[in-house]
Amino acid sequence: MILYAKAFGMRIEIIIGILLALIVILAILFILTFRKLLDMNRKYYTIMSGKKGKDLEEIVFTRFKEMDKVKAMAKRISKEHKESKAHVDSCYSKIGLKKYDAFNDMAGELSFSLAILNNNYSGVVINAMHSKEGCFTYAKEIIKGESYITLSDEEKEALKKAMTVEDEIALLTTPLEDDSYDI
Numbered sequence: 001m002i003l004y005a006k007a008f009g010m011r012i013e014i015i016i017g018i019l020l021a022l023i024v025i026l027a028i029l030f031i032l033t034f035r036k037l038l039d040m041n042r043k044y045y046t047i048m049s050g051k052k053g054k055d056l057e058e059i060v061f062t063r064f065k066e067m068d069k070v071k072a073m074a075k076r077i078s079k080e081h082k083e084s085k086a087h088v089d090s091c092y093s094k095i096g097l098k099k100y101d102a103f104n105d106m107a108g109e110l111s112f113s114l115a116i117l118n119n120n121y122s123g124v125v126i127n128a129m130h131s132k133e134g135c136f137t138y139a140k141e142i143i144k145g146e147s148y149i150t151l152s153d154e155e156k157e158a159l160k161k162a163m164t165v166e167d168e169i170a171l172l173t174t175p176l177e178d179d180s181y182d183i
Contacts, residue, residue, distance in 0.1 A: 096161025102129040113154040115162035121145035
């Protein structure tokens, strides 16, 4: 007996055929998924069974403890680095020197202005003026590249040299663009 009834505007035989095809596809997908699950279970029990499983678990926990120690050490080193950098920034590392003749009757450039600065451009300018009567030394405080006491031209030049010493070093150490020589 063949039914000619219609559902959803289609014949029942076509609908049943489509549903059977979907059931077969779902059954195949279920079997494949179940097989993969069995394989994973088998691998899991192989890894976790007996002594090997306990060793693996112990190794994983040991590595986590080691990673925690490494993190703590990295934080400590970072903190020490910041402290060291702050200390280095406060050290005197920029020096500028200007030699000159302070008086017309003196020769040999025995007088000098010496600027000594840290990375914040703070420090001191020392000026030593040599004459026949003796040597007179003066110090002027520099804060962030500025002096609250008027600087002489020589002191200004020494200060400028100290503030630009890194630029001068960069110029001296930068290779020339055309280092090739035609022979």
